[in-house]
Amino acid sequence: MQQAIKQLHRAWDGFQKVGHGFPRFKKFGQFKSLLFPQFKQNPVQGVHIALPKLGPIPINTGNRPIPSGFVVKQVRIINKADIWYANVNIQCDVSVPNPMPHGHPIGVDVGLSKFLATSDGVLVKSPKFFKVMQSKLKLLQRRLSRKKKRSKNYEKQRIKVARIHHTIDNARKDFHFKQSHALCDAGDMVFMEDLDYRILAKGMLGKQMLAEGFGQFRAITKYVCWKRGKFFGKVNARGTSQECPECGATVKKDLSVRVHHCQECGFLADRDVASGQVIRNRGIESINTAGHVGIQNAYADGLPGTEISQSRSKSKNRKGATRKFLK
Known part of the structure; x- marks a missing residue:
């Protein structure tokens, strides 16, 4: 319900300030998702997800629990081809630098x-x-x-x-x-x-x-x-x-x-x-x-929740200077 009001205000601001058309009612079949913007506690409980006004709903998590140190910010329920999905957004206060040029x-x-x-x-x-x-x-x-x-x-x-x-x-x-x-x-x-x-x-x-x-x-x-x-x-x-x-x-x-x-x-x-x-x-x-001597990569090692994940890329200590390519 909060998201519906927010979308209405956004459409009205777009009509008055941006120049979009007058806000219209959604036609049948056009509203394919609904958003729950906030939670007091973790809604994922085992094989159920607890949603406001709906209660616990059985889901298939694929054995992927919420990692420790992360907080559930919002959940979007999406309907694709008569199949329902729950898109869970989690947040952790960490800073991950962008990769620098190196290697092959x-x-x-x-x-x-x-x-x-x-x-x-x-x-x-x-x-x-x-x-x-x-x-x-x-x-x-x-x-x-x-x-x-x-x-x-x-x-x-x-x-x-x-x-x-x-x-x-x-x-x-x-x-x-x-x-x-x-x-x-x-x-x-x-x-x-x-x-x-x-x-x-x-x-x-x-x-x-x-x-x-x-x-x-x-x-x-x-x-x-x-x-x-x-x-x-x-x-x-x-x-x-x-x-x-x-x-x-x-x-x-x-x-x-x-x-x-x-x-x-x-x-x-x-x-x-x-x-x-x-x-x-x-x-x-x-x-x-x-001038780039040595390599420093940002990997997930040591971040909250990584103790239960299987990363394809393992952090390794690289020695030596970055390759210099000649034209």
Whole structure:
């Protein structure tokens, strides 16, 4: 109830000050979440969560209790495809510094022919989750279009379509997280192109761009790098596929040419791998690693609640100076 009043005030301020439209009532099916902004005590009690006005509700915590030293700030209940989720936000008063540039750099080039190609020569094909489920989704959507809206059969069929989309979304997000951790396993610095994928999604290949979710993958990679103490950076994307990573010469080629062959220095490589190497070189140029002696990474060791978590990245004492890269 507090959140509903807050949303009403925010909508009214947006109407008067920002220039948004007049506040409207939510239509049927548009209110898919509710927020509980504060709690006197920890609402998660074993396999139940205690919510105001609702009481204890059984949940599947996945054997992840609230860590000691953390406080539950708010809980948002979300309905996705007729499945209810509880998003619990916890807080701990600690300061975690951002990772500094160090170690082995990796340039990542994403595309439609191959999901990603790294500067180390790793090529990953896209599973194409949407394309695999497209025929089944097409059939369910055709059946939905023949139902009378707001009827019980319409709602049953709508949930079937929503669950297909939910399955595709979960599979794609799981794939993005696994690839992000694989990049962090391979290097200490990850560089990607600074592209606006919303503009690319409006082109001729917009459907394929949206199905791959490159914007989500970049955001997840940035989060995983911060979590594991790896440095993440974005570089200028202009002309990365038209530049030679060895000599810097311009090598013009269209999309049909999948091999990079420089006439100046004779460098021969896969087009996407060469683009990843150009991204890596631009990332190295954009940072200044001179003067960084030794490595200091921020890990979760010693923070409250880490005694029950299994971290993929263990803190290690690194000796020696940071590598110096020559152009």
